[in-house]
Amino acid sequence: MVDQIRHMCVGINQILEQIHGFSRRCLFRVISMGPLPIHLAFIMDGNRRYAKKQDLEDGSGHKAGFSALMSMLQYCYELGIKYVTVYAFSIDNFRRKPEEVRSLMDLMLEKIKSLLDKESIVHEYGIRVYFIGNLALLSDQVRAAAEEVMQATAENSRVGLLVCVAYNSTDEIVQAVKKSCVTKLDRDMETIQLVDIEENMQMSVAPDPDILIRSSGETRLSNFLLWQTGSSQLFSPDALWPEIGLRHLVWAILNFQKSHSYFEKKKKKQM
Known part of the structure; x- marks a missing residue:
């Protein structure tokens, strides 16, 4: 029975x-x-608050957040969105308690390795994975796993997933300026143009985000994609990241479609 x-x-x-x-x-x-965004970016805020709210043990909020991310990626790629960027770990997060950072790095290592599984979402949708950030700050194991995933998915071309880890926007800009200076010196050129910096930004592998979604009702960018979000629509649902779902994504896209013509006209004026 x-x-x-x-x-x-x-x-x-x-x-x-x-x-x-x-x-x-x-x-x-x-x-x-209607018109669809090409690139969506997410600030996955509220994992720790979710764990506290649900009276869960440490780390459970981030595990629930990873499950929410997998669902959100599925929705985005089913809908036909070409690029998704997620703010996985800020450079500033290294200032947290050492035991919390170690726990997050262990979880990150586990989840990065899982992307290579045959049943993973990477193989299902033909995702090319990029890890964006100062990867030298990561442990050897996490950095090696990230590089392995990037190499293994380098031939994928259907959609892209950009994982910002050990990242913040000011660091990305500084590194881009440094690379531009080195290039100019090698070519005996003196003037650095805007295009030089843009070409050396790590995020240059994808167009600028059309929509930036930050969960938990927060409206701060937290040093994320400051260079790239000048014309992005911002959406801040009250749901904590593990609570985010299809309805939040649909609402963000409907708002994007409602004001799409205005933003397109604004972009043309700036060109």
């Missing part, structure tokens, strides 16, 4: 998943009738 009930529950869950998937595809088809 117990086995029969368990089998029945599995069957019901499969039917519900099929219905949910069909409904989502129908919704995406309707949304796709």
Whole structure:
């Protein structure tokens, strides 16, 4: 009897998943009738507050946050969004308690390695993964795993995932200026142009984000993509990151579509 009930529950869950998937595809088809963003960026804020709110042990909030990220990536790529950028770990986060940083690095190592699994979302959608940031600040193991994933996905071209780790925007800008100076000196050229800096930005592998979503209702950029978000739409749902879901993504895209023509006209004037 117990086995029969368990089998029945599995069957019901499969039917519900099929219905949910069909409904989502129908919704995406309707949304796709309007202009879609090419690039979405996420500040995944609220993992620790979620754990405290749910009375969970340390680290559980970040694990729940990773599950939310996988769902959000699935929605984005199903919808046809070409690039997704996530703020995974700031340079400033290294100032947290050593035990918390070690725990986050261990979790990051585990999740980075999981991207190489045959069943991972990377293989399902043909994702090219970029790790953006000062990777020299990472442990040898985490850095090696990140480089392995980037090399393993280098031939993928359907969609891109940019993971900002050991990153902040001021560091990216400083490094880009330094590289521009070195290049100019090598070529015996004196003047640095705007285009020189832009070409040396790590984020130059993708167009600027159309939408920046920060969970938890926070409206600060927290030193994230300061150079690239001058014309991006900002969306700040009150949900903590592990609570974020399809409805938040849909609402952000509908707002983008509503004001798309205005932003396009503004971009043309700036050109």
